[in-house]
Amino acid sequence: MLKSQNYSSLENQFLLAMPQLEGSYFEDSVTYLWKHTAEGAIGIVINKPLQYTEMDIFTELEIKCIEEQKSVIQRQVLSGGPVEKDKGFIIYDSMNEWESSISVTSEIKICTSKTILEDIAIGKGPENYLIALGCAGWDAGQLEQEIKENSWLTVPATPQLIFTQNHASKFTKAADILGVNIHQLPREAGHS
Numbered sequence: 001m002l003k004s005q006n007y008s009s010l011e012n013q014f015l016l017a018m019p020q021l022e023g024s025y026f027e028d029s030v031t032y033l034w035k036h037t038a039e040g041a042i043g044i045v046i047n048k049p050l051q052y053t054e055m056d057i058f059t060e061l062e063i064k065c066i067e068e069q070k071s072v073i074q075r076q077v078l079s080g081g082p083v084e085k086d087k088g089f090i091i092y093d094s095m096n097e098w099e100s101s102i103s104v105t106s107e108i109k110i111c112t113s114k115t116i117l118e119d120i121a122i123g124k125g126p127e128n129y130l131i132a133l134g135c136a137g138w139d140a141g142q143l144e145q146e147i148k149e150n151s152w153l154t155v156p157a158t159p160q161l162i163f164t165q166n167h168a169s170k171f172t173k174a175a176d177i178l179g180v181n182i183h184q185l186p187r188e189a190g191h192s
Contacts, residue, residue: 009036009037010033010036010041010143010154011033011034011035011036011104012033012034012104012105012108012156012157013033013036013154013155013156013157014030014031014032014033014154014155014156014157014161014174014177015029015030015031015033015043015143015152015153015154015155016029016030016152016153016154016155016171016174016175017029017030017031017151017152018150018151018152018153020150020151021151025081025082026045026136028047028171029045029047029048029171030045030046030047030161030170030171030174031043031044031045031046031081031136032044032045032046032091032157032162033157034091034102034104034108034110035102035104036143038140039140040137040138040139040140040142040143041137041138041142041143042135042136042137042138043081043135043136043137044078044080044081044089044091044110044132044135044136045078045079045080045081045132045134045136046078046080046091046130046132046161046162046167046170047078047167047168047170047171048078048079048167049076049077049078049079049167050076050077050078050079050133051076052076052077052133053073053074053075053076053077054073054074054075054076054077054120054131055070055073055074056077057077057088057117057131058073058117058121061114061117063114063117063118063121064121065121065122066121066122066123068123069120069121069122069123073120073121075130075165076167077131077132077133078130078131078132078133078167079132079133079134080132080133080134080135080136081132081134081135081136081137082134082136083134083135083136083137084134084135085133085134086133086134087112087133087134087135088112088117088131088132088133089110089111089112089131089132089133089134089135090110090111090112090113090116090117090129090130090131090132091108091109091110091129091130091132091162091163092108092109092111092116092125092126092128092129092130093107093108093109093126093127093128093129093159093163094109094125094126094127094128094129096126097109097111098111098113098115098116098119099111099113099115099116100112100113101113101116107159108157108159108162116129117131128159128163129163130162130163153175153178153180155174155175155177155178156177158177161173161174161177
């Protein structure tokens with residue numbers, strides 16, 4: 001399939017919710033965009049923790065953890081988006097690949113396999129990862145239109161920001177990459 005002359009992929013970018021998304025699911029969200037084609041886009045919100053821990057997920061899936069891993073998997077699971085909320089997505093940075101792994105970059109992969117969780121439980125999983133339930137999705141042209149309407153600010157993604165466990169700081173730190181104080185931006189932006 002030929003790409004549109006106006007199409008430019010935003011894969012491996014952060015989408016920062018602009019002030020006009022206040023009151024929506026995406027308010028103050030940082031979404032890691034891991035797939036963006038002319039057909040649409042998929043991302044995972046990386047800064048909205050749920051009340052569940054990774055251990056809760058392991059218990060529900062009947063995955064046995066070795067004692068040394070029990071302290072590691074007390075981290076919170078994230079709400080990855082309003083789509084497919086019962087499906088788990090694992091973002092990780094290992095050179096290893098698990099069943100259903102998709103490479104976004106040479107450093108970042110996405111996986112939906114239970115096998116990676118089983119390996120994490122026995123200490124053989126990736127060193128840096130996060131687990132999210134659900135994802136965010138856009139139909140063809142929808143994300144581009146929302147960006148034109150100033151709903152999103154795009155920022156180059158960094159693995160360090162993806163994997164930090166300080167979820168509350170991700171929104172501000174992502175805006176800092178561009179040198180922007182996102183909370184000082186107006187709710188409505190003009191076009192010339």
